[in-house]
Amino acid sequence: MTVETQQASNFNPGFLPLFCLLSVLLFYVWRRRPRLFPPGPKGLPVVGVIPFLYRDPPRMLRDWSKKYGSVMAVRMGRNEVIVLSGYKTIQEAFVTKSDAFSGRPYSLVMHKIFHKNLGLSFLDYNQTWKGQRQFGIRALKGVGIGRKSIESRIMEEMEYYVEWLVKMEGKPINLRTFLTSAVANVIANIMFGRRFEYNSEELQKIVDIFEESFSLGSTGALFYMTMFESSLRFVPPFRGAYLKISANLDYMRDFIRRHISTHVESFDKNDYRDFCDAFYAEMTKEGNQSNGDFHMEQLVHVIQDLLVAGFETTTSTLLWGVLCLLHHEDSKSKIFNEIKNVIGEGGFPQLRHRLSMPYTMAFIEEINRFRAVVPITPSHKTTREVEIDGYVIPKNTEVIGNLWSVQHDPEIWHNPEQFIPERHLTSDGKFASSDKILAFSLGPRRCPGEDIAKAELFLFLVSLLQKFTLHADPNSKSPPSVHNGCHGSAFVPSPFEIIVNQRR
Template sequence: MELWETLLLLLTVCISASVLLSAWSQTAKRRQLPPGPAPLPILGNLLELRAYNILTFFKELRDRYGPVFTIHLGPRRVVVLYGYEVVKEALVDHAEAFSGRGHLATVDDFVQGLGIAFANGERWRQLRRFTLSTLRNFGMGRHSIEERIQEEAHFLLEEIRKTEGSAFDPTFFLSRSVSNVICSIVFGRRFDYQDQGFLTLLAKINENFVGMSGASGQLYEMFSWIMKFLPGSHQQLFRNLNDICDFVSERVQVNKASLDPDNPRDFIDCFLIQIEKESKNPSSEFHLKTMVMTILNLFVAGTETVSSTLRFGLLILMKYPEVQAKVFQEIDAVIGKNRLPAVESRAQMPYTDAVIHEIQRFSDVIPMNLPHALTKTMQFRGYTLPEGTNVFPLLTSVLKDPGSFPEPEKFNPGHFLDEEGRFKKNDAFMPFSAGKRICVGANLARMELFIFLTALLQNFTLRSPVDPQDLDLTPPLSGFANIPPTYQLCALPR
């Protein structure tokens, strides 16, 4: 045999052995992980996923493998948790181990782990402590947070009165009002509803939520390593993020130029003061970049999640006028017509409280949750989950868990009422997630939903230009977010 033939044979044997060893190694690793469909090289489980929307795919895999299973989104391996019991066990009972933030490719390259929502380790702990403390104590200056929401509710009512009962799309009516609440906290000011720059920003935020939930956004989550270099609609997501970031950076510079450390006006001032306070601390995570990304996180999340929930809520109330009628009765009895709703009234309004909870449960705005990651290797339900493993604790599987909510696909305020009509808590109500990564703005969002919805129903009857039976509550897109359907409503003065 010629020398080159011998070398070629040895090379072929070595390559074959390496491939077999790699395949064996991957199989051995998978044996320690939860079960799941076998992945193809590079493509992962993409071919199976194409036959479903991703949430339906997860439900089918739960039926096949149980509440804990492994999938491969392209080359990316993810463990999925499906159902209230297993999500609660992970996020609450093993809160520290599941407190890492996993990869979200559509934002990872941009935020670089700097903002509160996407940070890990000591950076996340410092930012979370500071943000929670600042939001909790934000009675500073002229307004408490509740007063800011009430003020914005007044502007929203005035804007809707201008429609004089004619049909309109409520999308940007709601997002302007909701965003102005977080703007007043973060930037120390609200924006006029006709401000074109403000409207453009809201459109970009909305466009990103839609884009992340569509086919292009979901493919990017699997193949970002190649798609980031390719043209396509996903590139618009990053242009939008850059524009929003530029806006935040400009506001930071305005505050920096006029900062009075003894009289902080807003969240930016508080952060700038903290940066100066820790300027000699080498382990401090308080820097301009972390501030900009944290504000970006608060601004985007504080705008779109609550406004999407409200959009779903108004559509649901038009479809079920009998629910509207019961809320009217409670508002009239407890609040009356002559004062804006206040959070203290909520305890006296169990039916309205139940309706708002059910709107949140049913609309299921962030069904997949933000991805988590293991902070250490651990045994979980008989499987070995290595440190760094990405985990999807699916909120939709909790909010639609039939063991916690009978007939979960139906809108029913009775899910949150006892036999005497009193409000009833449900541990599976997790629209803000749970454990150490629960949304920092959860309390603010609860206040906004109550005040905005009750203020609208205190003043208007919501009617659809089409027969309520023809209203479709199905999200047109369902992925990272459940996107509310586009619709028209008529607000008739009460």
């Protein structure tokens, strides 16, 4: 008797009904949801709906919400994730009931890579997070971080950026790399009180890390999926993305530690130069009961979080703006006319000029509506059982908000798929900001660097159009469409090159 025959003869047919029963029970448990829990798609066993979200997550979630409602449950891997759509529902959860929706869920992947108990972005909703956020907002608004204002730090970098563009006149350039360098220097100036030359190896390594991890290619998108199903980190190609981003963030933290170390050696408690000094002063302040929350590794991770949040969002929003300018010649003319009339061709753009440049502000507002680079909020978590729209959400349930569903809602915006800056102007030509623009999220988890990002968008964009004309490279393909982009950790435009010429 062969081995195969012997094994077959040892099979007990009585186990077959038991196996079928267990399979049915497991399938029932997988399908079953609590009473009054929202409906929604379950997808496939183990991975849930993850395979269906690879190409265009916000649009797919919006389409599902049309069937299941503004509060729906979506199976991400083995976890149920509540997806909120529409302004009324998102505002109710993250603002009106913010105490119940502002937690951060535990993710094994995020815990391993970002160190969940450190920094600011991934801390849970508790007193430590509240203290760290309050300090961060105060510092980022310029209180106690030196004599230089945030505006002056951005304007200082603009001079270097314009100088570099002059050298590149007439040549096809990939604006992303150098915009990322400029934005990185603004953050470095705020954090460490210093900047790096654009051709420095240290800066270029950091820029490469961000482009590889969060901007282009599939790495960011694949890693994003592992956040919802941690077992994917063992499966190619997700494993490669997980290991790459893990190594990149380790390098970034070492980079931050080096600069903190040299910075602290010259610390003067009577002269704060930047965020690093303000944080270190808080660490060493006598009689401060919250000193235990302020320590060196916390500083490293706070700076890491601010770098990750500030680099990609601002750079990609500026790139979307440039791409929209290439497709809308009339917008270039209108913005330049405001520059001539308000600032002059030889003046220096300042934030106060925003009040007198309504079309420019409307253009930036429309970029944030039309192409928000973070169309879905980072994951929240319920801190208690809570009711919303007639559904009961248990404590410790993961929740995300589909901000894209608000900014492309035809009931709020006429022709939402079209880029129309004029929609943000009143009948008498004044700029009208909207609370339905959620590019920086809303509620307690709203982006703490919002004011800095808005200042950068205005000053960089105006400086670019004041000094240069922008053209698509005639020797390459037409600029990519403004209606498509790359979905990863952020929504970014496809790569393109431009030619800049000085205005004379």
